[in-house]
Amino acid sequence: xxxxxxxxxxxxxxxxxxxxxxxxxxxxxxxxxxxxxxxxxxxxxxxxxxxxxxxxxxxxxxxxxxxxxxxxxxxxxxxxxxxxxxxxxxxxxxxxxxxxxxxxxxxxxxxxxxxxxxxxxxxxxxxxxxxxxxxxxxxxxxxxxxxxxxxxxxxxxxxxxxxxxxxxxxxxxxxxxxxxxxxxxxxxxxxxxxxxxxxxxxxxxxxxxxxxxxxxxxxxxxxxxxxxxxxxxxxxxxxxxxxxxxxxxxxxxxxxxxxxxxxxxxxxxxxxxxxxxxxxxxxxxxxxxxxxxxxxxxxxxxxxxxxxxxxxxxxxxxxxxxxxxxxxxxxxxxxxxxxxxxxxxxxxxxxxxxxxxxxxxxxxxxxxxxxxxxxxxxxxxxxxxxxxxxxxxxxxxxxxxxxxxxxxxxxxxxxxxxxxxxxxxxxxxxxxxxxxxxxxxxxxxxxxxxxxxxxxxxxxxxxxxxxxxxxxxxxxxxxxxxxxxxxxxxxxxxxxxxxxxxxxxxxxxxxxxxxxxxxxxxxxxxxxxxxxxxxxxxxxxxxxxxxxxxxxxxxxxxxxxxxxxxxxxxxxxxxxxxx
Numbered sequence: 001x002x003x004x005x006x007x008x009x010x011x012x013x014x015x016x017x018x019x020x021x022x023x024x025x026x027x028x029x030x031x032x033x034x035x036x037x038x039x040x041x042x043x044x045x046x047x048x049x050x051x052x053x054x055x056x057x058x059x060x061x062x063x064x065x066x067x068x069x070x071x072x073x074x075x076x077x078x079x080x081x082x083x084x085x086x087x088x089x090x091x092x093x094x095x096x097x098x099x100x101x102x103x104x105x106x107x108x109x110x111x112x113x114x115x116x117x118x119x120x121x122x123x124x125x126x127x128x129x130x131x132x133x134x135x136x137x138x139x140x141x142x143x144x145x146x147x148x149x150x151x152x153x154x155x156x157x158x159x160x161x162x163x164x165x166x167x168x169x170x171x172x173x174x175x176x177x178x179x180x181x182x183x184x185x186x187x188x189x190x191x192x193x194x195x196x197x198x199x200x201x202x203x204x205x206x207x208x209x210x211x212x213x214x215x216x217x218x219x220x221x222x223x224x225x226x227x228x229x230x231x232x233x234x235x236x237x238x239x240x241x242x243x244x245x246x247x248x249x250x251x252x253x254x255x256x257x258x259x260x261x262x263x264x265x266x267x268x269x270x271x272x273x274x275x276x277x278x279x280x281x282x283x284x285x286x287x288x289x290x291x292x293x294x295x296x297x298x299x300x301x302x303x304x305x306x307x308x309x310x311x312x313x314x315x316x317x318x319x320x321x322x323x324x325x326x327x328x329x330x331x332x333x334x335x336x337x338x339x340x341x342x343x344x345x346x347x348x349x350x351x352x353x354x355x356x357x358x359x360x361x362x363x364x365x366x367x368x369x370x371x372x373x374x375x376x377x378x379x380x381x382x383x384x385x386x387x388x389x390x391x392x393x394x395x396x397x398x399x400x401x402x403x404x405x406x407x408x409x410x411x412x413x414x415x416x417x418x419x420x421x422x423x424x425x426x427x428x429x430x431x432x433x434x435x436x437x438x439x440x441x442x443x444x445x446x447x448x449x450x451x452x453x454x455x456x457x458x459x460x461x462x463x464x465x466x467x468x469x470x471x472x473x474x475x476x477x478x479x480x481x482x483x484x485x486x487x488x489x490x491x492x493x494x495x496x497x498x499x500x501x502x503x504x505x506x507x508x509x510x511x512x513x514x515x516x517x518x519x520x521x522x523x524x525x526x527x528x529x530x531x532x533x534x535x536x537x538x539x540x541x542x543x544x545x546x547x548x549x550x551x552x553x554x555x556x557x558x559x560x561x562x563x564x565x566x567x568x569x570x571x572x573x574x575x576x577x578x579x
Contacts, residue, residue, distance in 0.1 A: 033147070130299075133289065155257055180228070181301035247283040335359040355547075367525060413486030
């Protein structure tokens with residue numbers, strides 16, 4: 001929780017003024033029973049209308065000042081709470097952006113979304129309520145007890161017994177519910193995770209007619225969450241009845257003892273009513289305090305969950321396999337994989353094993369293999385999305401671990417398996433690749449990516465709106481625009497991770513021909529399951545179950561690599577017949 005207070009520093013003034021104005025309101029409120037006692041004893045009891053009018057105006061004045069103080073306190077509390085939440089979200093989002101792929105995979109997307117939304121909202125409400133009531137309620141409770149003692153010590157002893165009992169109830173329930181609220185938020189994570197999976201894979205679910213099974217899974221998790229919420233809600237709900245029982249029992253005792261004292265002349269009627277008013281004030285404030293405790297309990301549980309996100313180490317993970325070294329020699333290869341292995345955290349077996357090859361600048365490298373052979377994992381090591389668990393990777397003789405991630409990735413153009421477009425326009429999406437790109441550079445990139453006709457066919461051209469995830473474009477159009485976005489920065493290394501899978505063979509062939517005309521001696525990695533997409537590559541890497549099954553040109557691999565032969569002939573069966 002302390003980790004989050006730093007985001008409240010910008011609102012020190014509001015955080016101080018809000019409680020102070022609430023204390024001012026509480027101070028005026030404590031005088032109300034005394035004014036009422038004066039009206040009853042000196043005004044009504046003695047038939048003095050002047051006193052009644054004076055004290056009545058005094059009550060109106062106290063109410064107006066109290067209202068102004070309360071509104072001012074609410075303004076400052078709301079400003080501090082909303083500002084705190086905004087800065088907390090910004091810091092949380094920035095921290096999540098700095099996490100490595102490994103840490104994001106381990107934490108999970110659904111829990112990150114829950115913490116960015118639900119948890120931050122709970123903490124915001126907690127801060128708002130604490131600034132408004134955390135000092136006011138205790139001041140009213142103890143102030144009312146002290147004021148009661150100034151009226152009559154023996155009657156006020158009831159307060160001495162009632163308040164500790166109330167404290168035991170309030171804090172006992174609070175301590176019992178804090179861990180339970182953490183479990184509730186964890187259950188919410190799981191429900192959101194299932195919801196996200198269903199929304200993402202809705203087409204697959206319908207294709208395999210799994211709606212009923214997925215509904216059942218969701219209902220089971222939802223029922224668990226409901227049961228947890230009801231259980232913790234029942235415990236929290238006990239607070240108000242218990243406080244009412246204690247306070248009303250104390251009120252009955254006060255009325256009984258007060259009536260006896262009025263009868264013998266030890267107390268006046270106004271003083272008894274004043275003591276009862278103080279008890280009513282305590283009752284009201286304790287109900288508020290009980291609600292505050294429940295809300296604060298939720299906020300503390302959510303704050304702990306947010307702090308856990310900040311505790312995840314940011315930045316890129318470093319490989320602890322030993323000291324890094326740089327290649328030396330007369331001729332240094334452009335890119336070198338030196339006995340590299342990769343094992344994802346939490347995975348049993350290694351995804352890549354003993355990957356060893358060299359690439360010269362300007363070469364086109366094809367990567368092919370069966371599903372799950374490690375093709376994407378291999379190219380994800382080049383921009384250091386994941387750290388190699390064994391071995392070293394060198395770029396221009398320098399170990400990748402020595403590069404600043406931003407500097408390394410600015411030299412690359414990457415098109416992932418899933419083509420992602422962002423909400424905006426075609427122009428704004430292309431500018432992701434290069435912020436200061438000219439219109440000529442945009443059209444040139446679109447030409448190479450075979451996307452020019454797509455843009456020219458749109459009414460708005462470069463200003464054509466793009467829906468979230470590019471929903472208003474087909475799969476092939478999204479892929480071509482994603483390739484254009486990567487090409488616009490004229491990268492040293494271009495990585496196309498199965499990014500032409502939605503293109504027809506003719507467009508794919510045109511794209512490969514256009515890529516050969518790239519300026520700047522670009523080194524290109526093409527990941528594909530189509531042999532036709534990589535057959536003209538300078539070098540083809542064939543992967544099988546995370547290991548290199550063969551490296552060479554298309555002709556060489558057809559003679560020497562069984563895995564490549566099997567892939568190629570499964571796609572060109574007529575050639576097998578001729579053979």
